[in-house]
Amino acid sequence: MTPIRLVVADDQSLIRLALRVLVADEDDIELAGEAEDGPGALELVTRERPDVALLDIRMPTMDGLEVLRRICADPVLSGTRVVIMTTFDIDRYVFEALSAGAAGFVTKDTDPGEILRAVRVVAGGESLLSPSVTRKVIGHFSARTPGPAVEPHPRLSSLTAREREILGWVATGRSNDEIAERLVVSPATVRTHIGRSMMKLGARDRAQLVVFAYRSGVEIPE
Numbered sequence: 124m125t126p127i128r129l130v131v132a133d134d135q136s137l138i139r140l141a142l143r144v145l146v147a148d149e150d151d152i153e154l155a156g157e158a159e160d161g162p163g164a165l166e167l168v169t170r171e172r173p174d175v176a177l178l179d180i181r182m183p184t185m186d187g188l189e190v191l192r193r194i195c196a197d198p199v200l201s202g203t204r205v206v207i208m209t210t211f212d213i214d215r216y217v218f219e220a221l222s223a224g225a226a227g228f229v230t231k232d233t234d235p236g237e238i239l240r241a242v243r244v245v246a247g248g249e250s251l252l253s254p255s256v257t258r259k260v261i262g263h264f265s266a267r268t269p270g271p272a273v274e275p276h277p278r279l280s281s282l283t284a285r286e287r288e289i290l291g292w293v294a295t296g297r298s299n300d301e302i303a304e305r306l307v308v309s310p311a312t313v314r315t316h317i318g319r320s321m322m323k324l325g326a327r328d329r330a331q332l333v334v335f336a337y338r339s340g341v342e343i344p345e
Contacts (some may be wrong), residue, residue: 126153127246132164132187133157133179133208137148138231142177157239161185165193168203174246177229177238179208180216188216195224195333202246218236221334224327226250250330281323287341289316293329294336294343298300305344 131142131150137159146154155171158164161182168176168190176194178187187207194200204226209217217228226245229238244250282290292302299317303310317329325330336343 128155128173130173131157
């Protein structure tokens with residue numbers, strides 16, 4: 124099996140060392156390089172074209188958000204998924220990072236096993252967005268933009284009633300199994316509806332569906 128190629132970028136040498144040591148014991152993950160600032164991270168990702176880039180959101184010269192934007196804007200780097208590292212569960216950058224194409228988030232105090240899981244999950248094409256982070260993203264965005272939907276998706280009307288309902292559940296951060304349990308359907312049915320919604324709305328991944336759902340004013344269950 125080909126190892127997952129990972130790039131790490133953080134301005135704290137201790138964090139980079141910890142991640143280097145963490146990855147060293149994993150047969151299925153290979154550290155392709157590390158950087159200490161934004162320009163270095165972008166140059167490294169452009170050169171190495173890793174499967175996953177783990178980026179600190181706050182770095183000197185160019186922050187992780189700008190590096191994320193440039194990675195997502197470059198068709199050559201379409202195979203690189205980005206996971207943002209944050210000091211806190213939520214800050215003012217998170218919703219913007221989701222909109223720009225982040226595949227997920229981890230906090231720096233996350234259990235090491237969860238960081239490895241995050242790398243594997245996004246390398247497999249999924250998004251990593253826990254219910255707790257999702258709820259805080261929504262709450263934070265709601266507090267900044269009260270009132271009606273700010274940017275309804277132009278193809279929202281193409282969704283069926285069931286697809287729209289499940290889209291709302293996706294925006295809670297729950298897994299397919301959890302959504303299926305709530306709606307008393309099979310996980311396969313949930314996956315099918317999510318897949319169709321992604322195609323109709325042109326979403327890159329599950330994380331972007333959350334953005335579309337909230338900005339479009341879709342009803343989001345508690």
